[in-house]
Amino acid sequence: MPLWTWFGLKKGRATTGWPESAGSDGQEGVLGLPKLNADQCSEGAQGCTKCVTSCPSGAITLNVAENVTEDQEQHIDLDYARCVGCQLCTETCPSGAFSPSNDWAFAVRDRADLSRLARPATPDKKLEEKWQKSLAGFGRSLHIRHVDAGSCNGCESEISALLNPFYNLHRLGIFFTPSPRFADLLLVTGPVTEVMREPLLRTFEAMPEPRWVMALGTCATGGGTNGGGYACHQGLDGILPVDIWLPGCPPNPAAIIEALLVLLDRRPQQVHGGRHDA
Amino acid sequence: MPHPESSIERPIELLFETQTLRPDELLEAAQSLLDDLGDTPSAHGRMQCAYALRDAEGQLWVRYIISQGANQPWGIWSVDASSGTLPSLANVLPLLGWYEREIQDLYGITFTDHPEPYPLVLHEGFIPAKPPLQKGFDAKAEPIRGQAEPFAEANMVGSDIQRLPFGPIRADVVESAQFVFHYIGEGILHYHPRLFYKHRAMEARFEGVPISAACVLAERVSGVDSVAHVLAFSQAMEAALGWQAPLRAQAWRVVLAELERLYNHLQFFGHLAKTTTLKVAEAEGIWLEEQVKQINGRLTGSRFLRGMIVPGGLRRDLDATALIADLNALQPQIEDYLDTLANTRSYLDRLLTTGVLPRQVAFDQGATGPIERASDLDRDLRRDHGYALYPELQFAVPTATEGDADARARVRDQEIRQSLHLIRQALNKLEPGPICRKEQTIDPPMDGVMEGMGLGWAEAVRGGLIYAVHWNAKTERLTRVKIKEPSFSNWRVFPFTVNDSNMMDYAINEASFGLSVAGADR
Amino acid sequence: MTLDSLSGYAFALTALLWLAAMVGDVFGAKRVARGAISLGTLVAIFAVLEGLIGKPPTFESLTFGDWPWRFHPDAAGLWLLLPALLPAFFATATGRTQHPRGWVAGVALSLLGALGILGVQDGASLLIAWEALSLGGAIMLLAERQTEPSGNDNLFMLALLEVGSMALLLAVILLGKQLEFSSYAAQWQGLGTGLGFGVAVLWLIGFGAKLGLLPFYEWYPNAYGQGSGATGAIMSGAILNMAYFALGRALLDWLGTPPWLGSFGIVVLLLGAFTAIFAILYAFQQNDWRRLLAFSSAENAAVAVTALGAALIFRAGGQAELAGLAWLVGLLHLMGHSLAKGSLFFAADAVARATGSYHIRQSGLLRRAPFTLGIGVVFAGMSLAALPPTAGFVSEWYLFQSLFHDFTLHGDGPRIALALAGAGMALTAAIALATMVKVLGVGLLGKADARSGDAAQPALSLGARIALLVTGLAVPALAISLVFWLPQLNYAVWQTFEPPAGAASLMVHGWLLVPLSAHFAFISPLKLMIVMPLLALIPLALIWLRPRIKVRRAPIWCGGEPVQSHSGATTALAFSNAMRVFYRFVYRPTNAINRRFDADSKPYFLKTLEFDYAQAPFFGPWLFQPAVRLVQALTRRILFLQNGLMNAYLAYIGILLLLIFTFALFWTPK
Numbered sequence A: 001m002p003l004w005t006w007f008g009l010k011k012g013r014a015t016t017g018w019p020e021s022a023g024s025d026g027q028e029g030v031l032g033l034p035k036l037n038a039d040q041c042s043e044g045a046q047g048c049t050k051c052v053t054s055c056p057s058g059a060i061t062l063n064v065a066e067n068v069t070e071d072q073e074q075h076i077d078l079d080y081a082r083c084v085g086c087q088l089c090t091e092t093c094p095s096g097a098f099s100p101s102n103d104w105a106f107a108v109r110d111r112a113d114l115s116r117l118a119r120p121a122t123p124d125k126k127l128e129e130k131w132q133k134s135l136a137g138f139g140r141s142l143h144i145r146h147v148d149a150g151s152c153n154g155c156e157s158e159i160s161a162l163l164n165p166f167y168n169l170h171r172l173g174i175f176f177t178p179s180p181r182f183a184d185l186l187l188v189t190g191p192v193t194e195v196m197r198e199p200l201l202r203t204f205e206a207m208p209e210p211r212w213v214m215a216l217g218t219c220a221t222g223g224g225t226n227g228g229g230y231a232c233h234q235g236l237d238g239i240l241p242v243d244i245w246l247p248g249c250p251p252n253p254a255a256i257i258e259a260l261l262v263l264l265d266r267r268p269q270q271v272h273g274g275r276h277d278a
Numbered sequence B: 001m002p003h004p005e006s007s008i009e010r011p012i013e014l015l016f017e018t019q020t021l022r023p024d025e026l027l028e029a030a031q032s033l034l035d036d037l038g039d040t041p042s043a044h045g046r047m048q049c050a051y052a053l054r055d056a057e058g059q060l061w062v063r064y065i066i067s068q069g070a071n072q073p074w075g076i077w078s079v080d081a082s083s084g085t086l087p088s089l090a091n092v093l094p095l096l097g098w099y100e101r102e103i104q105d106l107y108g109i110t111f112t113d114h115p116e117p118y119p120l121v122l123h124e125g126f127i128p129a130k131p132p133l134q135k136g137f138d139a140k141a142e143p144i145r146g147q148a149e150p151f152a153e154a155n156m157v158g159s160d161i162q163r164l165p166f167g168p169i170r171a172d173v174v175e176s177a178q179f180v181f182h183y184i185g186e187g188i189l190h191y192h193p194r195l196f197y198k199h200r201a202m203e204a205r206f207e208g209v210p211i212s213a214a215c216v217l218a219e220r221v222s223g224v225d226s227v228a229h230v231l232a233f234s235q236a237m238e239a240a241l242g243w244q245a246p247l248r249a250q251a252w253r254v255v256l257a258e259l260e261r262l263y264n265h266l267q268f269f270g271h272l273a274k275t276t277t278l279k280v281a282e283a284e285g286i287w288l289e290e291q292v293k294q295i296n297g298r299l300t301g302s303r304f305l306r307g308m309i310v311p312g313g314l315r316r317d318l319d320a321t322a323l324i325a326d327l328n329a330l331q332p333q334i335e336d337y338l339d340t341l342a343n344t345r346s347y348l349d350r351l352l353t354t355g356v357l358p359r360q361v362a363f364d365q366g367a368t369g370p371i372e373r374a375s376d377l378d379r380d381l382r383r384d385h386g387y388a389l390y391p392e393l394q395f396a397v398p399t400a401t402e403g404d405a406d407a408r409a410r411v412r413d414q415e416i417r418q419s420l421h422l423i424r425q426a427l428n429k430l431e432p433g434p435i436c437r438k439e440q441t442i443d444p445p446m447d448g449v450m451e452g453m454g455l456g457w458a459e460a461v462r463g464g465l466i467y468a469v470h471w472n473a474k475t476e477r478l479t480r481v482k483i484k485e486p487s488f489s490n491w492r493v494f495p496f497t498v499n500d501s502n503m504m505d506y507a508i509n510e511a512s513f514g515l516s517v518a519g520a521d522r
Numbered sequence C: 001m002t003l004d005s006l007s008g009y010a011f012a013l014t015a016l017l018w019l020a021a022m023v024g025d026v027f028g029a030k031r032v033a034r035g036a037i038s039l040g041t042l043v044a045i046f047a048v049l050e051g052l053i054g055k056p057p058t059f060e061s062l063t064f065g066d067w068p069w070r071f072h073p074d075a076a077g078l079w080l081l082l083p084a085l086l087p088a089f090f091a092t093a094t095g096r097t098q099h100p101r102g103w104v105a106g107v108a109l110s111l112l113g114a115l116g117i118l119g120v121q122d123g124a125s126l127l128i129a130w131e132a133l134s135l136g137g138a139i140m141l142l143a144e145r146q147t148e149p150s151g152n153d154n155l156f157m158l159a160l161l162e163v164g165s166m167a168l169l170l171a172v173i174l175l176g177k178q179l180e181f182s183s184y185a186a187q188w189q190g191l192g193t194g195l196g197f198g199v200a201v202l203w204l205i206g207f208g209a210k211l212g213l214l215p216f217y218e219w220y221p222n223a224y225g226q227g228s229g230a231t232g233a234i235m236s237g238a239i240l241n242m243a244y245f246a247l248g249r250a251l252l253d254w255l256g257t258p259p260w261l262g263s264f265g266i267v268v269l270l271l272g273a274f275t276a277i278f279a280i281l282y283a284f285q286q287n288d289w290r291r292l293l294a295f296s297s298a299e300n301a302a303v304a305v306t307a308l309g310a311a312l313i314f315r316a317g318g319q320a321e322l323a324g325l326a327w328l329v330g331l332l333h334l335m336g337h338s339l340a341k342g343s344l345f346f347a348a349d350a351v352a353r354a355t356g357s358y359h360i361r362q363s364g365l366l367r368r369a370p371f372t373l374g375i376g377v378v379f380a381g382m383s384l385a386a387l388p389p390t391a392g393f394v395s396e397w398y399l400f401q402s403l404f405h406d407f408t409l410h411g412d413g414p415r416i417a418l419a420l421a422g423a424g425m426a427l428t429a430a431i432a433l434a435t436m437v438k439v440l441g442v443g444l445l446g447k448a449d450a451r452s453g454d455a456a457q458p459a460l461s462l463g464a465r466i467a468l469l470v471t472g473l474a475v476p477a478l479a480i481s482l483v484f485w486l487p488q489l490n491y492a493v494w495q496t497f498e499p500p501a502g503a504a505s506l507m508v509h510g511w512l513l514v515p516l517s518a519h520f521a522f523i524s525p526l527k528l529m530i531v532m533p534l535l536a537l538i539p540l541a542l543i544w545l546r547p548r549i550k551v552r553r554a555p556i557w558c559g560g561e562p563v564q565s566h567s568g569a570t571t572a573l574a575f576s577n578a579m580r581v582f583y584r585f586v587y588r589p590t591n592a593i594n595r596r597f598d599a600d601s602k603p604y605f606l607k608t609l610e611f612d613y614a615q616a617p618f619f620g621p622w623l624f625q626p627a628v629r630l631v632q633a634l635t636r637r638i639l640f641l642q643n644g645l646m647n648a649y650l651a652y653i654g655i656l657l658l659l660i661f662t663f664a665l666f667w668t669p670k
Helices: A005-012 A050-054 A088-092 A123-136 A155-161 A194-205 A216-221 A253-263 B023-037 B096-107 B211-219 B223-241 B247-275 B279-300 B320-344 B344-353 B359-362 B406-428 B486-493 B503-513 B516-522 C006-026 C030-051 C077-094 C101-118 C124-145 C152-177 C181-189 C193-211 C216-224 C228-253 C260-283 C289-316 C318-356 C369-383 C391-408 C412-444 C462-492 C525-544 C572-582 C621-643 C646-666
Strands: A060-062 A076-078 A140-149 A175-176 A185-191 A212-216 A242-246 B018-020 B046-054 B062-069 B075-079 B085-087 B110-112 B156-157 B160-168 B178-184 B187-194 B451-460 B463-474 B476-483 C058-063 C067-071 C591-596 C604-616
Touching: A050 A060, A050 A088, A088 B110, A088 B211, A123 B156, A140 A155, A140 A194, A140 A253, A140 C572, A155 A185, A155 A194, A155 A253, A155 B279, A185 A216, A212 A253, B018 B023, B023 B075, B023 B279, B046 B096, B046 B463, B046 B476, B062 B463, B062 C621, B075 B178, B075 B223, B096 B110, B096 B486, B110 C318, B178 C572, B178 C604, B187 C604, B211 B223, B211 B476, B211 C152, B223 B451, B223 B463, B247 B279, B247 B320, B247 B344, B247 B406, B247 B503, B320 B406, B344 B406, B344 B503, B344 C591, B359 B503, B406 B503, B463 B486, B476 B486, B486 B516, B503 C260, C006 C030, C006 C058, C006 C101, C030 C077, C030 C101, C058 C289, C077 C101, C077 C228, C077 C318, C077 C462, C101 C124, C101 C228, C124 C152, C124 C228, C152 C181, C152 C193, C152 C216, C181 C228, C193 C216, C193 C228, C193 C260, C193 C289, C216 C228, C216 C260, C216 C289, C228 C289, C228 C318, C260 C289, C260 C412, C260 C572, C289 C391, C289 C412, C318 C369, C318 C391, C318 C412, C318 C462, C318 C604, C369 C412, C369 C462, C391 C591, C412 C572, C462 C525
Parallel strands: A140 A175, A140 A185, A185 A212, A212 A242, B018 B075, B085 B110, B156 C604
Antiparallel strands: A060 A076, B046 B062, B062 B075, B160 B178, B178 B187, B451 B463, B463 B476, C058 C067, C591 C604
16 A cells, blocks of 8 residues: 655655746746737738738737828737637738747736727726725635636636646635635636526625636637637626636636736736737 | 538548438438447447538538448438438437437427437527527627526436535536436435536537638637547548648647647546545646646647647647657656556545446447446547557557446556557657648649538547538638537436446546536537 | 312213213214313313322222222322323314314223223223223224225234233233232232243233333334324323333332342343334434334333333342432433423424425425424424433433442442443434434425425414423423422332332432432533523623624525525435444345336436335344234134134034133132
8 A cells, every 4th residue: 555645755845936936937838829019010001911810719900990090000909808829820920910929927907908909997096995905815815716607628727737736826825615605716717608607697696795806718808719609708798897817728827826916916917008018 | 412422532541431311211220220230339330429510502411420340431321301300319329319409409400209309508598499500600699698497307206305406616626517416315316417508609610710710719629638629620621621641740640649648647647536535646646747738838839739730730840859858757757656546545445346337338328438448348549440640550459347437547547658658659750751731722622512521530538539521612611510529428428327326436436537528518 | 989089089070071082972973072082181180180289099989799999090100191191181172173083082092091000900900991092092093094004004003012911911810819909019929930020021011012112112103103193192192101100010019129120120121222222213214203203202111111120120239219219210201201292293293284294304394383383392302302401301311320320239230231221321312312303303494395385374273382382391391390399209109119218309409400419410400491591691692782794695605506495405314314324234224216218218318216215124024024924824724713604603602601601610719
């Protein structure tokens, strides 16, 4: 009869120090969402729509601004809330406006920050303060109730990975809980199928305040490739009040950790106005 | 009008033979199928699935896909369903029960004498007046609104029977599905899984989609089976278009498919150890899964190996050196882990004789993958209908006869070892060469047939996966895609192991099946 | 009958009223019958009280030939009968439309029998009263026949009771020519060891058949299960108590102290302990109110018999006061039990009226019913589960205290026996608690559903409500007031104990109840009832004075779907299934699952599943069924006698007459 305790002790420490101290985030070589250099789009004004037609989730739009000027920067937008990271745009764009990148830390508080041209909501100081106050006490102790509202299971695979010895989510003071009654954060994956909408709302209703909602994965932030049609909505927008949006298909565990820490104000948001800083 | 079939000549053997049947011939054909191929489980041949489609003129057809034996062409029956009614074959071939119900829900075709003529894919209360796919799929449409209503169940007679509808939102980070237990204290009398809370209309979503976007869609039908899905889809498209992927791509396809099998099976052991409350074994299992996912990330840029396989080959070339080093470091740890686990008495104790799946039930209900191989049904698409580089590689297909949870775990244990062996063989066979078919343009159809059909398959982690694609050469768009998902079949089988078992063993039994709800619901 | 004995007149009036009730019911005068019988019970209560306060009456005016017939109730019998008459009164006075014709006659007959056992002073009358008791019970059940098979169950009950009667008859015969009880002690002493022991065993079998001792408890569930709650209240009250009184009198008053008393006491003790364990084990598995309460009655009777056995052992060891204590424990136990059981049987009737069946099933009855139901069942349940401050707690505690006194005895046999009995009583008490939780929790709590009957207030008549309230409150009242009237029970201890025991006086010390000495142990229900409400003020104050927080009410969360509470409610089987599996060597449980699939296809599409379950009775298969088969074989052999020929019957009469004349003429008693 093997002694599993001894087996585990022999393995030593498997947890990475990231993000609180030095260590690997585990995402070496992992591609993130593509980078858009709008000023390199030279053909857009001439009617090239290769990126729009190649995008399977409809994340790319052309000529979005009301007053289309000759300023080429205005006319193209990549809405990261709908981007699944398939990199097809990077291959089809003739002018190289889209390039692959390793940017996967895309957590934002305001969905408009995921798009260049969307108008972000004006920051309300009072709401900000109220928000900060309600966060007090949860910084090192957050309980999450996860609800699968029709995902493909990729997001669940990455969320479950948070509990493996490498990421070891518990060391950050964040836990998963079986009941919404004990939960502070509602973590939703999937585009929200209509049959799951009512159960999702009931779960939110069952959570005591203060409570937050996180849309995890492109399906939840904007529908992605799986939203729409006779069975699905286009993400959580309009269904629940969302506090953190994290696109990605699926977002890797490091991105999820970063998103949770952004929620808890332990790390700064890295995406503003549709651009990933750094 | 010519009904949709492909008459494309291929340099390799004919992939499938189509037969047109009249509705009144169906029952007899089903019975003779059983008689010819035998309904004894030793036969390799079996009915696989059924699906409906509308051809270019809008006429409804129902097609049945049959495996006629190892290294035999697939059989396809094509039946005119324009009358709206067909005889149900579920009484003869029970595994067709769910397929027929799905067709009934989405296309409105009635199957007479169906033993369970209840809605399956659309929940009661969410069923529109007209079947949703009668006219076609509209991605911009609003979802069908409704209110949950009671659903049909078997009649339970006995005043002391308790009923527990568990879900759809269950404890832990798991997929949404509802399990209805009829039980008395500890003993389960009847178990009924209510799936399709995650039905996203993925098959219908392929309509009118070009190839590149379709690859992206295929990867997202079941997130942890991305490679198998896109591989089966690519092979189906290659069959429809007459394309061949180069050798290097075939070798890499094997490597990617086996890497996917590796991380899934390691996650399986981690989860199984969790249900048997072996904490360290659970942690080690999912840590090993994480290592493989990180290998995947370093190799392809995607932890799930997405964005690599396309019809014609791979999107870009890959470098094997880092992969070999990583595997050399990981393999001894995996083997040590599996050996230690197999010697753990308390864990084995919970698995032996738990959730026994009898051979006949597995056969009748269409069980596939490690589950059927653990119940003494020796079938594997990699060996029986070779694809990619598998025909050139040496590997064993592990089986077991007991059909209990331990057998299912042992089969997967051996599959992990075989996967590692396969990866090494495939990497050894890598030669410098093209990674994708040179021309990316699509050849005009040879005989002027505008509509092509292709059949592609892969042995996914959880069993045999089949893609049937219908392709419009003029518009260069897909018109219909049918996904025969292994989890759809295996979820049908699972309840038969739960009836008359007990609550304590339920979680372990379910973990030993290792099913995917997203795959079944599509 | 002495003129200054009011209670004597009252007893006579009681007997007349009951007789009138019986006759009236036979002739269909329902109103007269019901009025007479309930009035009779009231008068009986008065008579008993008078008999206790003054002196028990003696009725001697009747003579049969040269043989005087006396009626003299014993103090112990009066004490036992008093609380039992209360539920008897309510059973007969309420339930206006419930009781079919013949039921009142049965009740009257059994109560007359009980009265007889209480007071007759000779063996022949005892036997007649005993038969009346059995027959009355059978008539009650037959009149209420609810399902067809009741005939068989009744016969089974009567057969076992007749075995008891045969034992009694044999005992009376063996004891000697004198039939008066006053001569029994001497006659018994003269019998010697073997026959004397045999007579003791015969008394035990005889009265034990009614009390439900091993293996006789097996007629309980089927018989009780055919009747209504009122029948059960009477059978578990007056009739059970009188049987116990008769047994106690036989073993403590007539027996004296022969050398084998200790061994016999151990037999009685262990018999009681094992019966209690078996009975409560089976009680726990029942899903019908009446059957569960029936087994519980057998268990409580067995506990009292255990106390009786302890009394015998202590007496054999020379501890007269401890023997008195143990005897009084048994008395108190059955006094409290009759009240509590009566209350629970009335609750069973209320459940049946509200939901249509006696099945133990969660139907939210407690919250819909008037509060009197709650009071009645909670106190009664607490008493049977031995929770303070009820009567059951007091008697259970006293029982354990008396068993703990085994150190006063010499020799290993009695000590080990008492210790074993203590362990058995502990096991019984634990299972009894679980059983009460089951019957009250599963039977009364939960939520109403479509099957629960009228969703609004279930109709409980005023009489039913009063019955529940009074019998329920009587249970703690008995315990709380015990300190004041317990010393009166000195008269309930037989004067044959040496020295004349003042055990009852020693059981009270101020406001404390003590097992003969306050230094050994003590409890005080009276003080408890004063202190508990005062202590409750603290949490109440905390609740009243708490700060008001804004509360958002959200529905119950059930996995995302709306709650369907009733289908998942705990059922009777679910509650007891674990024990059912654990003790399967006793129960030999069976589950009958019948699955029906779609006819045309292979057996994969389930249409209907039928589930049924049962436990096998312990003694049935190897004791009663072979006996029944033997009797049936014998009857088949002599069936030829019932040939229907007139000549044959005339011949039988002739032979019998010949025998009688021969006997009368040629046999003279010495």
